[in-house]
Amino acid sequence: xxxFVYLLLTITVSLLIAPVIVRNPNSSQIETExxxxxxxxxxxxxxxxxxxxxxxxxxISVFLSANKDVVTVSELEYVCGxxxxxxxxxxxxxxxxxxxxxxxxNAVRFKAQNSKDSPNSALxxxxxxxxxxxxxxxxxxxxxxxKWGNSFEKYExxxxxxxxxxxxxTLTYKGELCVAAFHAISTGTTExxxxxxxxxxxxxKSVRSAGDPLSPSYLTTLSVTKEQFCDIAKSIGASTDIxxxxxxxxxxxxxxAKTVSSIEIGGKTFTGAEIRSAFSLKxxxxxxxxxxxxxxxxxxxxxxxxGMSQYGADYMARQGSNFExxxxxYYKGAAITKS
Numbered sequence: 001x002x003x004f005v006y007l008l009l010t011i012t013v014s015l016l017i018a019p020v021i022v023r024n025p026n027s028s029q030i031e032t033e034x035x036x037x038x039x040x041x042x043x044x045x046x047x048x049x050x051x052x053x054x055x056x057x058x059x060i061s062v063f064l065s066a067n068k069d070v071v072t073v074s075e076l077e078y079v080c081g082x083x084x085x086x087x088x089x090x091x092x093x094x095x096x097x098x099x100x101x102x103x104x105x106n107a108v109r110f111k112a113q114n115s116k117d118s119p120n121s122a123l124x125x126x127x128x129x130x131x132x133x134x135x136x137x138x139x140x141x142x143x144x145x146x147k148w149g150n151s152f153e154k155y156e157x158x159x160x161x162x163x164x165x166x167x168x169x170t171l172t173y174k175g176e177l178c179v180a181a182f183h184a185i186s187t188g189t190t191e192x193x194x195x196x197x198x199x200x201x202x203x204x205k206s207v208r209s210a211g212d213p214l215s216p217s218y219l220t221t222l223s224v225t226k227e228q229f230c231d232i233a234k235s236i237g238a239s240t241d242i243x244x245x246x247x248x249x250x251x252x253x254x255x256x257a258k259t260v261s262s263i264e265i266g267g268k269t270f271t272g273a274e275i276r277s278a279f280s281l282k283x284x285x286x287x288x289x290x291x292x293x294x295x296x297x298x299x300x301x302x303x304x305x306x307g308m309s310q311y312g313a314d315y316m317a318r319q320g321s322n323f324e325x326x327x328x329x330y331y332k333g334a335a336i337t338k339s
Contacts, residue, residue, distance in 0.1 A: 060107055062138060063126035070126045079104050079163045080156075084144050085137030086182070087310050089155035092317035095310070096162035098326040101336065102180035102308060105170040106136055108339065109177040171327060172337045173203045180331070183303025184310050186212045187285045189257040190330065191305035196259065196273070196284075203334045204306050206257055211315020217302060220282050225294040236278050238266030245290040258285040258300055273304075307331065 061072040073081075082103040083096060091099075111127040114120055122129070129135045139147065148155045171178040179201060181193070186209040193204035212218060224232070230242045241247045250264025260272025272284030285300040301309075308330035316326050324336055 060111060060128060061126040063123045063129045063131075065129055065131040068124070070124050075104070075107075076160075076163060076167055078107060078138065079167060080159050081138040081140060081144070082107070082136055083159050083163060084147070084155075085139040089148065089151075089159055091310070091314040093158065093162050094317035094321065094323045094326065095313040096159060097166045097323035098308065098313050098317075099182070099310065100163045100166050101169050101171060101323065101327060102182055103136060104167065105178055105180040108170055109179070110135060112177070166323065168339050170337050170339055171331055171334045173331075173334045178203060178331060178334050179307075181304070181307030182310055182330075183301070183305055183307065185215050185218055185283075185302040186305050186309040186312060187258040187283075187300045188213045190307065190309055190312075191255065191257045191259055193306050195255045195257070195261065196304050196306050203331045205332050207330060207332065209309040209312035209315075209330075211312050211319075212301065212309055214315065215311045217282075217311075218300065220299045220302075222279065222281060222297040222299065223294060224279065224297075227294075229295045232278050233266050236265075236270065236274065238268045238270075240266040245292070248290045248295065249288050252288065254285070257305060259305060260284050260286060263288065
């Protein structure tokens with residue numbers, strides 16, 4: 001069977017597959033770094049792409065937000081492209097499998113919501129969008145080739161093998177598909193969904209993510225001048241005195257996982273997420289120090305901190321955990337169900 005799979009994969013390496021590029025508990029709150037998108041097309045098209053190892057023939061249609069096209073691909077191709085967009089291909093195979101289950105779960109959930117509820121007109125008839133602000137990422141085969149260069153065949157096979165081994169498995173909680181949220185790096189402890197989104201989700205509770213502080217990207221620092229700080233503060237409705245740094249930053253409250261729940265700037269209270277957005281910080285877990293020349297932000301982790309930490313998943317895999325153990329650690333009480 002494996003030789004047949006590899007043969008079919010080899011055949012399609014030479015084909016161009018026009019495909020597809022997945023935050024809020026009502027969507028999936030997925031956060032990711034995403035690559036450049038393809039040039040905008042001048043016309044809207046709907047196409048169907050064929051890929052190897054179609055499994056049971058199930059398909060997903062995707063609205064490509066950059067060029068406004070709708071593309072239909074097999075579930076296998078979609079999950080491969082989504083994993084490639086959302087997690088470094090260099091990560092351990094078991095981490096890639098965990099990511100594949102999360103991406104597939106989100107895709108199936110969105111597809112079901114869009115079909116049973118009133119169709120989302122913004123999707124132009126598609127099941128899901130490649131807009132990471134609402135759904136999850138996807139890289140086309142051409143984009144994967146561009147991203148990986150000479151390593152394309154190695155990483156394509158690695159991700160294809162990982163996805164093939166778990167395709168059809170979803171995360172469920174009490175019989176319902178999970179919001180399979182994930183993020184790049186936690187603070188060393190993931191966040192409760194309620195602390196970030198204001199809504200309790202039983203399986204998205206704070207858990208320890210021991211490997212994250214070991215990431216070279218765990219701590220980032222951003223320094224802004226006092227002029228920059230006061231200008232941005234003004235843009236979000238805060239009134240600061242550029243000559244008096246005592247007016248810049250007031251009380252800061254944080255959760256146990258270091259996420260800023262509230263911060264006073266210019267006498268006005270903001271959430272950490274609002275300040276993260278305003279200053280383009282990597283996460284809402286930060287400290288802010290006013291100096292004579294400006295403000296220094298020290299930022300911990302990358303992403304909203306809810307659900308699976310991708311770096312933490314890779315760390316667990318390198319310590320010997322399999323994908324099921326990884327998923328059950330980050331999604332407490334969730335079951336892995338074959339569809």
